Amino acid sequence: MKTRDPNSISKIPGKGRGLGLRLSEGLRQVAHPKSGTGPNTQDLANTPEPAEEAKTESTVLSPEALKIAAQLADNAISVPVLKGAVRFTDLLIVFTTGIGSLIATSPASVSIDVAQGMALVFATLAFLASFQVADCYQVPVLRNLLSQQGRILAGWAAVSVLLSVVGVLTGLDQMLSTSWQVSWFASGLIGLLLARSLVYAFVRHWMQNGRLERRAIIVGGGIPAADLIRDLESQPNAGIRICGIFDDRSNDRSPPVVAGYPKLGNMTALVEFARLARIDMLIVSLPLRAERRIVQLLSKLWVLPVEIRLSAHTERVRFRERRTSFIGAIPFVDVIEKPLADWDIVAKRIFDLFFGSLALVVLSPLMLGTVIAIKLDSKGPVLFRQKRFGFNNEVIEILKFRSLYQEMADPDGTRSVTKGDSRVTRVGRFIRKSSIDELPQLFNVLSGSLSLVGPRPHVLHAHTDNITWDDVVDGYFARHKVKPGVTGWAQVNGWRGQVDTPEKIQKRVACDVYYIENWSILFDFKILLLTPFRLYNTKNAF
Incomplete structure (x- = not known):
């Protein structure tokens, strides 16, 4: 299992602790009782916002940004x-x-x-x-x-x-x-x-079609961004395609066009842009000495499934290659890595196809018996379709065996199923407790919208006490940095079923982030083996 050590993040020589370690402490506080799993922003509370930063951020992308995002909708080739x-x-x-x-x-x-x-x-x-x-x-x-x-x-x-x-x-x-x-x-x-x-x-x-280049966004504008772009373009065979610039500052401090590339919006717009476009890398062009400002930016961007690097090409320090990464001869500090990339994606997909197909063959008699039981128990279709969040916040449609009466179905998931819920059929009560109702999601696995193992996909309007879960847990959307799964680390640790308190969703997301940070094929195999045994714990399954 490849557990990520915070000390492995690049350290910059200088006074006190290295920048990489300090950023690590600011960004990797998982399962904090108040802030959930997101970045620890306590030290930033008293940091004044830059005077030029927009006070009100719009989530509406400009027509130019939407056009560029549409051109980058295809996946890049590894x-x-x-x-x-x-x-x-x-x-x-x-x-x-x-x-x-x-x-x-x-x-x-x-x-x-x-x-x-x-x-x-x-x-x-x-x-x-x-x-x-x-x-x-x-x-x-x-x-x-x-x-x-x-x-x-x-x-x-x-x-x-x-x-x-x-x-x-x-x-x-x-x-x-x-x-x-x-x-x-x-x-x-x-x-x-x-x-x-x-x-x-x-x-x-x-x-x-630009699919054999790593697609990069420059975070921050002005002269530092212009210098960085010129240096990147001078590197032979760097394989980097700069897709645009995002900066919170107004046009008088950050020009709308830098080195021929347009400024497409602020940080909130960048998050939305990265949900639409297939971006591989964010390069922060701010000086490394602007540490607080960098943490402010990263606290918004860490939820995205991309690499995040800090440009160090203008810093007057000598770098060890093992502590940095290089594009050509330009050094970068690696802060956040892509959870799955290159052969990891291939290996996980082969794992899903092999064990997903095997599970369908082995469980087909059980699934056929469930189909018959549902048809005999109540009228309506056997399968239930529901919209949920998938990889990178994409909306996907998952399959389940229907467990509620047809006229009481809740495709939007606005009301959670509770103990003794009158909407649940007799057969539905059993298949929900035993998680048999989730078995049709094996077809989602084969189609590629789900993985066998990963954070469970949540409904679009999931909430607790009328507060949506992304408001309950800081960094909630970080769990969407990988494909959701049929089973996951949270489920084998007992966090399944009804979510009626903020603590339950915080614990689930903490497990999800731990899984993402420590993913390996062996970890997936371990979760898969544990799942049948942990299903005996039906305390919270209704």
Whole structure:
């Protein structure tokens, strides 16, 4: 389990504690009895607002901001995942053409002897090593067809020559068919060139649509932002696409256009913008010495599922690379990381598809029996559909077995089900206590709107004592930084069922944030294993 250590956040040399540690203390106060899970703003209470900051923040995005957000609605392509997929494809082509050539040139026997097996393994490993050395998996190469195919030809020829030399020196060439080697070289080269042509076509398309670049928003304007933008644009192959600037200050202190990029709104508008657009990174361009102002900004922005970095390119300090990240030669202090990125997303999706499909097969008799029981018990549809909050505050529709009488259904979730609630059917009372009513959400998992494990999706107008939960818990929306789940860390810790006190929702959100901060595949597997046993606790399930 990858527990995040606050001390791992970048520290800046100077007086007292490092900036990273101080920001950590200001932003990572989880399950505080008064402020819930959000940033600790107690130290900011007496901090005066900048004179130029707007006193009233509008949540309405400008037409220009809405237009840009619409252009960024598609998900970006993860570069590490792209590189890994291309490597795997190359490996598959080399190995399958080797096997195919062996079968084609040895019709009498398709078995692989020791010499042929050694040649296959050696050639495959040498091939991958030569392509790695030749930078065949770098995006600038992948988007250049001639450069890519030239490197493929040179690398494949080098591997073939190396295989021949090793064969002569070890005597393996006497045991390997020349026709097999020639056939393998030709078919392998053709397969690789064709595959790389397809890769080039896809990469070119993604580049034209801006999906192979990390999308960044600059937080803060003026001269610091202009200097940062110019430095970023001067970095070769930085892979950063600047999508706009957001700043709370008025136009007389922060120009509406900085280095050719428009200012799209204030911090409240930025949160709304990031809900609509697929943004990867927020870069705060304020000087590191403006620590209180930085914490004020981060206290609003930490709920977003994006990386947040502080620009340190103008600071007169020397950085250790292990304590900072770099885009080109520009240093940044990493404050908040994306909860799931690159191969983590792929691994979690494979986990969901495998165990979700398995659960559907195993539980299908139970689900079929539930369908029959509901139809016999009361009139109306078997399934109940409800709008709930999903990843990044997107509204999704989840499925449940209907447990209320049809005429008393509450699709908006304005009234919680309580103990002895007359709206609940006889069958509904049992399936709610046992959580069988949640099983149709396995279809949501397969469709991708839910994950098997994650914070439970809440109804849109969830409230306690007529106070919405985002008002009860500071940083409530941070639980939407990952996909919601069918089960979660809060549920296996007993926080399920009715939420009738502020403490219950605070505890739930604290568990959700803990899960997000400490996610791993093993953690998901642990929660999945614990779920059936923790369902015996039906104290709060009505």
